[in-house]
Structures are given as structure tokens and as C-alpha cells.
Amino acid sequence: MIQPHRKHPLWFAHILHRLSGLALALFVPVHFFVLSKAVTNPAALDGFLHWAESPLVKLAEFGLVFLLAVHIFGGLRLLALEFLPWSGPRKTLAAGAVAAGFLISVTFLLRAI
Amino acid sequence: MRSVPKHLEVSIWRGDSAGGYFEDFQVPAQKNQTILDVVSWIQQNEDATLSYRYACRVGMCGSCAMMVNGVPRWTCRTHVNKAMKGNRLEVAPLRNMPVIKDLATDMDVFFDKWVKAEGVHHPSKTREDVIEPITGDNIERAKANAGIECINCAVCYAACDTVRGNPNYLGPAALQRAWTVYNDVKDAGKRAVLAAVSGRDGCHNCHTQGSCTLYCPNDLDPMGAIAGLKRATIAAAFKKEVG
Numbered sequence: 001m002i003q004p005h006r007k008h009p010l011w012f013a014h015i016l017h018r019l020s021g022l023a024l025a026l027f028v029p030v031h032f033f034v035l036s037k038a039v040t041n042p043a044a045l046d047g048f049l050h051w052a053e054s055p056l057v058k059l060a061e062f063g064l065v066f067l068l069a070v071h072i073f074g075g076l077r078l079l080a081l082e083f084l085p086w087s088g089p090r091k092t093l094a095a096g097a098v099a100a101g102f103l104i105s106v107t108f109l110l111r112a113i
Numbered sequence: 114m115r116s117v118p119k120h121l122e123v124s125i126w127r128g129d130s131a132g133g134y135f136e137d138f139q140v141p142a143q144k145n146q147t148i149l150d151v152v153s154w155i156q157q158n159e160d161a162t163l164s165y166r167y168a169c170r171v172g173m174c175g176s177c178a179m180m181v182n183g184v185p186r187w188t189c190r191t192h193v194n195k196a197m198k199g200n201r202l203e204v205a206p207l208r209n210m211p212v213i214k215d216l217a218t219d220m221d222v223f224f225d226k227w228v229k230a231e232g233v234h235h236p237s238k239t240r241e242d243v244i245e246p247i248t249g250d251n252i253e254r255a256k257a258n259a260g261i262e263c264i265n266c267a268v269c270y271a272a273c274d275t276v277r278g279n280p281n282y283l284g285p286a287a288l289q290r291a292w293t294v295y296n297d298v299k300d301a302g303k304r305a306v307l308a309a310v311s312g313r314d315g316c317h318n319c320h321t322q323g324s325c326t327l328y329c330p331n332d333l334d335p336m337g338a339i340a341g342l343k344r345a346t347i348a349a350a351f352k353k354e355v356g
Contacts, residue, residue, distance in 0.1 A: 004183030005208075005272050010323030078321055083344060087259070087337035089323045 013094035017074040020067040027064060055113070062109040070101030118142050118200050121193065123151055125163065126205040130212050130219075135203065136160075148181050148188035148196060152204060152216065165216035172330065175264035178271065179216050180205040185271040187330040207271040209280075223267050223286070230283045231309035232290030235302025245299060253296045260293040260338055262331045269325035269335050281314040285325035285335035288316050292338035295345060307346050307355045316342035 037045035051057065077093040080086070121142050124135040138155050149167055156163040167177035172190040179188050181196045182203050196202065210218040227233075238245070247254050269285040270276055276284050283291075288310060295306045310316045316339045325335040349355045 005180075005185065005324060005328070006274070006322075008323065008327050010321070010327070011274075014320055014322045081321060082340040085341075085344075087334045089326055089336070 009091045009094050010089050013074060013077070013097065016070060016098070017078070020071040020074070023067050024071060027067075058109070058112045061112065062105050065108045066101050066105035069104040070098060073097035073100040120200075121151065121197070122201045123155065124201070124203045125152070125155060125216070127163075127215050128212065129214050133212070133215075135205075142193075146193045148179070148186065148191045148193060148202070148204065149177050151193060151202065152179075152188065163216070164214040173264060175266035178207055178266040178268045178330075180207060180271065185268040185328050187266055187268060190330060207267055209271050209273065209276045209284075210267065218267075220267060222280075223270055223284070224265070226283045226287040227265075227290050229309065230287040230291040230315075231302060231306040232287055232294055233302075234294065234297070235300050235305060237299055237301035247298050251298060253298050256296040256341070257293045260289045260333055260335075263289060263293075263333055264331060266330065268328050268330055272324035272328045274322055274324065275318055275320055279314065279318060282318045283310065283315055285319075285339065288319075288342055289333065289335040289338035292341050295342070304349075304354060307342075307349050310342050311346040311350070311355050316346060319343075 034045065034048060037048065052061075074094075074097045077090075077097045080093060081090055119142060120139040123138045123140050125138060127133050127136045138159055140151050140154050143150070149170065152163070152165050153167075156165065165177070165179070167189060168174040169176075170189045172187055175187070177188045178185060180186075180203075181188065181191065182198050182201075184196070185207060186196060188204075193202065204216065206212045206216050206218045210220060210223060213219050249255075263286060265286065267286065269289075273282075273285055276282050291306050291310050294300050295303055300306075319336070319339045321336060321340070323336050326333070326337065329335065346355060
């Protein structure tokens with residue numbers, strides 16, 4: 001349950017940035033573990049890559065690309081908000097970060113299917 | 114036009130820092146009625162022991178802020194229709210401060226942080242010096258002007274989740290005051306301000322959630338002021354002016 005004082009765009013932008021960051025932090029060790037198989041066990045890597053072609057994994061990858069893109073653009077939003085001499089909430093920046101995240105991840109999905 | 118109900122269903126938080134509960138009241142509805150009017154009606158007609166704080170009733174003194182339906186507001190300038198959910202109002206003491214009794218909070222910690230943030234004047238001249246004119250087109254003056262209408266109501270402080278997470282965080286009001294003092298051309302304590310706000314409980318603790326700027330009843334921008342302090346402290350760190 002989201003408390004009433006949190007129901008506004010900048011708070012949602014904050015929580016999206018925080019959760020996407022946490023999810024990526026969990027993903028990166030798995031990513032490196034799989035990559036390490038190229039050296040330690042190439043056959044296992046080939047098997048994994050074959051499995052990764054399935055539609056469900058592609059859909060999960062879409063989510064992953066969205067998290068990565070929205071985290072990058074969310075971070076750029078924060079840098080702009082804090083390091084440029086602007087004032088006010090600049091909600092368009094938050095919306096832009098989410099839109100850019102969707103643009104990139106949906107482009108990825110369309111190319112993947 | 115919306116029909117006016119005969120009564121408002123009002124829940125008022127009763128208790129102290131040890132704990133409490135919501136007590137329900139029915140308050141006669143008026144066409145024009147502020148949240149403070151509602152609380153005052155209960156205190157005057159239903160329960161004289163209800164404690165709350167107010168003074169000016171016109172949005173100048175900053176003493177009557179409360180949580181209304183979960184959102185911090187200045188109650189004397191908030192029309193009931195603006196905050197009501199259906200026919201219901203839930204009025205609670207401000208977040209992030211200890212409760213003295215019912216709706217009155219202990220604001221000492223909030224004001225102490227203004228001093229901790231060096232939000233005080235550091236004189237650069239004596240009374241013998243000629244008064245230095247500062248024109249309106251001065252850039253620093255414009256930045257200082259942006260924050261001087263703060264009425265110390267603590268709405269931003271109550272809205273801030275960073276204060277919730279770190280009770281030592283100086284908070285939006287004190288940091289905005291520090292930014293105002295920092296931009297005061299006549300202030301001689303700029304380094305002291307930057308040193309005070311650059312620690313772990315200072316401006317860099319802010320997560321830019323924006324609740325302070327959203328809920329400020331005077332439409333000020335504490336989040337922008339904190340961003341200004343972030344830029345100033347980083348620039349000062351590169352120049353090795355602050356640690």
C-alpha cells in the first residue's frame with residue numbers, strides 16, 4: 001500500500017530508479033556467471049544460449065532491457081535535475097526517462113521476435 | 114454543483130509519543146470551511162481536551178500544519194473540499210516529529226536543524242559601516258529571494274521520506290534556509306554553510322523524491338535549493354574549500 005503523500009510522479013520515478021537498480025544488481029552476477037561458462041564450460045554455455053532463444057526468455061529480456069534503459073535515463077534525469085541550474089520538479093524529465101526506457105526495450109523486443 | 118453533505122465524518126488522532134488511536138467525530142458541514150475550522154469546532158463543541166496548535170489563521174505563522182488524509186497541509190488555508198475523500202477527513206499530527214499530545218508535535222528537532230545547517234546570519238559588516246545596496250537584478254539576490262517566504266511550517270519536513278529513513282538528516286527546510294544564506298551577498302559565512310551541509314546528514318543525503326517541493330504551501334522549491342547546495346559543495350570540494 002503506497003502512502004498518500006507518495007502518490008506523485010517524482011516519487012514514482014524515485015522508486016522505479018531504486019527498484020530497477022536493485023534488480024540489475026541481482027542480474028549482473030548471474031550475467032557474469034553465464035559469461036564465465038565460455039571459458040570453463042563452452043557446451044553448457046551453448047545449451048544456455050539455445051534455451052535463451054525461447055519466447056518466454058525473450059520476454060524476460062525485454063523486461064531486463066527496460067530496467068537497464070529506465071535506470072540509465074532515470075540517472076541522466078537526476079544528473080540533469082541536480083547539476084543544471086534548474087528549479088521545480090521537471091516532471092517531463094521523469095516521464096521522458098520512462099518513455100525512453102520503453103522506446104529502447106520495445107525496439108529490442110520487436111527485433112527479437 | 115456538488116451538494117454539500119450535512120455532516121463531515123472526521124477521524125482525529127488522539128494520544129502522545131507513546132501511542133494513540135483515531136477518534137471519530139461528526140462535524141456540521143459548512144459551505145466554506147477549512148481543516149482548522151473543523152478541528153477548532155471539535156475542540157470547542159465536542160472535546161475541550163483536544164490539543165492542537167495554531168496562531169495567525171492566515172498562512173503566515175506556520176504553526177497549524179497537520180497530516181490530512183495522509184498528506185501534510187497547512188490546515189488554516191486548506192479548504193475541506195480540497196482534502197476530503199468522499200465525506201471523510203482523517204487528521205493526524207505531522208510525520209517525522211515526536212507528538213506532544215494529539216495534533217501538536219514537538220518541533221524542537223526541526224528548528225535545531227536550521228541552526229545545525231548554519232541557517233543563521235553571519236555578519237560581514239558592523240553597524241558603523243554604510244549599508245550596501247543590493248539591487249533586485251543581482252543574481253545571488255534572486256536565488257536568495259526564491260526561498261525567503263518559508264514560514265517554517267514543517268510541511269516539507271513531514272513529507273520527506275529521507276528524514277523518515279535518517280532522523281539526523283537536516284531536511285528540506287533547514288537546507289533551503291542554508292541555500293538562502295549562502296546566496297546572501299551580505300553573509301560572511303559561506304564556507305561555514307557548505308561545511309555544515311556537506312556531511313553525511315546534509316544535502317547529499319537527499320534522494321530527489323520531490324515531496325518537499327510538491328507539498329510546500331508557499332510554492333517554494335526546497336528540492337531545487339538542495340540541488341543548488343549539491344552543486345556548490347561539489348564545486349567547493351574540487352577547489353578543496355570543504356572536505
